[in-house]
Amino acid sequence: MIAIEDVSKRYADGTVAVDRLSLQIPNHSITVLVGPSGCGKTTTLRMINRMVEPSSGTIRVNGEDILRQPVNALRRSMGYVIQNAGLFQHRTILDNIATVPRLLGWSKHRARARAAELMERVGLDPAMARRYPYQLSGGQQQRVGVARALASDPPILLMDEPFSAVDPVVRRGLQEELLRIQGELGKAIVFVTHDMDEAITIGDRIAVMRTGGTLAQFASPDELLSSPADPFVEEFLGADRGIRGLSFLSTRDLELDRSRVFPVGSDWQEIAGREDATSPVMVTEAGGKPLGWADLATWDGDVKALEPYGQGFEVGRDSLRVALDRAVLSPTGQAVAVDGAGTVLGLADQATIAAAIRAARQRRAADAPDLSEDASELKATR
Numbered sequence: 206m207i208a209i210e211d212v213s214k215r216y217a218d219g220t221v222a223v224d225r226l227s228l229q230i231p232n233h234s235i236t237v238l239v240g241p242s243g244c245g246k247t248t249t250l251r252m253i254n255r256m257v258e259p260s261s262g263t264i265r266v267n268g269e270d271i272l273r274q275p276v277n278a279l280r281r282s283m284g285y286v287i288q289n290a291g292l293f294q295h296r297t298i299l300d301n302i303a304t305v306p307r308l309l310g311w312s313k314h315r316a317r318a319r320a321a322e323l324m325e326r327v328g329l330d331p332a333m334a335r336r337y338p339y340q341l342s343g344g345q346q347q348r349v350g351v352a353r354a355l356a357s358d359p360p361i362l363l364m365d366e367p368f369s370a371v372d373p374v375v376r377r378g379l380q381e382e383l384l385r386i387q388g389e390l391g392k393a394i395v396f397v398t399h400d401m402d403e404a405i406t407i408g409d410r411i412a413v414m415r416t417g418g419t420l421a422q423f424a425s426p427d428e429l430l431s432s433p434a435d436p437f438v439e440e441f442l443g444a445d446r447g448i449r450g451l452s453f454l455s456t457r458d459l460e461l462d463r464s465r466v467f468p469v470g471s472d473w474q475e476i477a478g479r480e481d482a483t484s485p486v487m488v489t490e491a492g493g494k495p496l497g498w499a500d501l502a503t504w505d506g507d508v509k510a511l512e513p514y515g516q517g518f519e520v521g522r523d524s525l526r527v528a529l530d531r532a533v534l535s536p537t538g539q540a541v542a543v544d545g546a547g548t549v550l551g552l553a554d555q556a557t558i559a560a561a562i563r564a565a566r567q568r569r570a571a572d573a574p575d576l577s578e579d580a581s582e583l584k585a586t587r
């Protein structure tokens with residue numbers, strides 16, 4: 206959809222911000238530009254909507270050179286969201302969101318109806334419509350910024366560090382909201398951040414840039430974590446790259462131990478006589494929901510005396526990273542596997558999860574196609 210071809214930008218003072226960059230940015234996906242401060246991310250983004258003119262090279266949108274298009278029409282086909290939202294302080298929230306439709310000549314009534322619809326879409330309480338930006342929290346203002354950028358339903362959304370000014374919890378909420386909206390609308394989103402965690406959470410593809418405005422690697426988050434192109438990318442990914450990479454491996458094929466799960470009301474004396482009493486068993490409700498761990502040598506059948514099991518993981522939906530985390534946190538070293546309804550399917554200890562990780566790595570080395578499907582399925586739980 207957006208083809209950046211051999212593009213460079215040299216500012217008037219001689220600074221080379223972007224150096225012979227080529228990137229193909231596909232439709233219906235989120236492409237993240239990430240890299241250290243000053244590596245040319247913002248410059249690249251702004252060249253796409255011609256807020257900055259390239260010094261050389263070509264940018265095409267749907268095959269057409271953007272320099273041949275009237276700049277106003279070009280910008281209206283691209284929503285633009287910046288840090289701190291950049292809202293008009295003297296306009297209400299509703300009128301902020303209605304800005305572009307009004308510029309496009311929509312009636313006030315229609316533009317406001319559209320704005321109200323978008324408030325709902327980005328998770329804003331309709332009661333905020335008549336407020337002014339200063340009466341909203343930072344996170345709410347960012348939502349307004351996203352709604353405003355979406356108002357004319359542009360096929361492309363350019364986002365420049367949109368969530369950087371809010372605290373980590375609000376930021377996580379905004380990222381989830383963006384993924385949900387993207388799931389519904391399927392825009393071509395170009396998203397700038399200097400935060401690798403954010404890039405991995407939301408990106409379908411990530412362009413890692415280095416100082417001097419060159420491309421270090423352009424790959425899916427999964428590929429990036431498993432095969433960084435060079436030491437610069439590796440260092441930028443951080444020390445827990447291996448653990449993070451587990452976020453892209455599915456628990457679907459994990460071998461579960463079903464032999465040590467029993468419903469409450471079982472014949473415990475018989476079980477204690479037959480089973481290995483040195484390792485705990487999982488006791489479930491009659492319907493199969495987990496209740497807690499029992500030590501067969503000492504447990505007297507009192508549900509209140511069970512050791513809490515903490516959190517389980519959902520087979521297929523959660524990744525091996527989540528499963529491993531649950532096993533590490535479990536008092537028994539075993540993670541409880543449940544289905545979508547919360548019914549226990551079995552147990553997985555750390556050794557079993559480690560074996561599944563090795564098997565997935567081997568399949569990856571053999572280039573199994575199902576892994577990329579797993580990776581996109583698991584996106585929401587990154």
Ligand SMILES: Nc1ncnc2c1ncn2[C@@H]1O[C@H](COP(=O)(O)OP(=O)(O)OP(=O)(O)O)[C@@H](O)[C@H]1O
Nearest residue numbers: 216218220222241242243244245246247248249399
């Ligand atoms: N108008 C300008 N004139 C001269 N140099 C500029 C101008 N705008 C940006 N630069 C320089 O170009 C380089 C790239 O800047 P840019 O803002 O694109 O980087 P960035 O990766 O977005 O950085 P950050 O993460 O800090 O926002 C930097 O060295 C910057 O100082």
